[in-house]
Amino acid sequence: MKILVANLGSTSLKWRLFQFAGGEERLLHRGGLERVNDYGAALEECLGELGRAGHVRGAADLAAVGFKTVLARGVTGCVRVTESVLEAMEAFNSVAPAHNPPYVAGIRLFARRLPGVPLVALFETAFYQWAPEAAMRYAVPESWCAAGVRRWGFHGASHKYIAERSAELMGRPDVAERVRRLYVDGGRTPVADPPLRVISCHLGGSSSITPLANGLALGNSLGMSPQSGLPQNNRVGDLDAFAVPFVMRTLGLSLEEVERQLCRQSGLLGLSGLSNDIRDLVRAAGEGHAGARLALDVFVHSARHWIGSALAQLGGADALVFTAGIGENQPELRAAICRGWEELGIELDPEKNAAVRGAEGCISTGRSRVRVWVIPTNEELVVAREVKRLLEQEAARGGAGESASAGAAGSSVN
Ligand SMILES: Nc1ncnc2c1ncn2[C@@H]1O[C@H](COP(=O)(O)OP(=O)(O)O)[C@@H](O)[C@H]1O
């Protein structure tokens, strides 16, 4: 069974093609494009590359295409994409303006280009279904919460992968197995003592930090929208809610203009006035650009704030993990984030830290009580496994029937 996963990130397109056969998972192909603005053209390039490599010449070559979709009204988990799922995503376009519109368009493009191939979505919010209610609520009236104003949490596929892989690296196969089975039994797979406490730092085009207790999320720095928490590439991150009516009144901005500026001209770009890409900012800061320096400093300050929160929620940590575009590749920022934490039992080894870029490795000293890791994420594998499971469930039921999640009913788009 061949499953393609298309990961439409806020700055990139990444894809991986997996073959599942006889209990084995094999990666057949992977690729990606950076600094993407036109996702339609990027997806055509992906399909072209898969065709030229001889892997996907037509619909018959694929069992399914999986998508790491962000959020939808009333839908989570792993579902067949139906018209009503797309409508539920569109209903939250204004909550995830950088993510939902390109995903809906991208899914429709696959439906046209690969007619008949099952299209399946694993929503990023799925990983937080079991997080404590106190970690997921805002202090707003109940009617706001009922309308969707609550913390949803994102980067679920990535933090799930880190939960599993970090448990393996920390010698905890029991916790890794619980994580693998999470969407089967809701985290009820038993684990041994002592508890494994991991802080997962996904730092990329969007960034988020999650405390993991025995593989389960206790929350996420991303809240109701993927524009919260740390400053994002060109999206705002945390902001006092009263700033919005204030700038509308005092600067005379329309609601649409406020939304546009918060989503396109804020974050690292807004702070630096230069770029939304950390590579440009590190280079420019080195050349004395004050805006770039400020953007990096705010990013580091915010990362430390959220790691501190995770440390407090977990009551300490056994491992701290850096992943995604920035976390995997940027030793200078990892060092700045972990500065002065020896008393907390976190001590980076400067040489190991400098040496690990885009690869898996431990970057803490032998003395460090908390082991610090770089783990390249594999969101696509997490999605592909759930897609496979859904197809197998459907086959066992004798066809693509009703899906487990609310709101997923309706005619399949493919
Ligand atoms: N080789 C690299 N060195 C340093 N930073 C990088 C590198 N590659 C990517 N980045 C940073 O990571 C971001 C992309 O993160 P990533 O998680 O891969 O993408 P997305 O958010 O689109 O899913 C870039 O915008 C850039 O800031």
Ligand SMILES: CC(=O)OP(=O)(O)O
């Ligand atoms: C929220 C999310 O999935 O972020 P990104 O697209 O940047 O990876």
Ligand SMILES: [Mg+2]
């Ligand atoms: Mg991403």
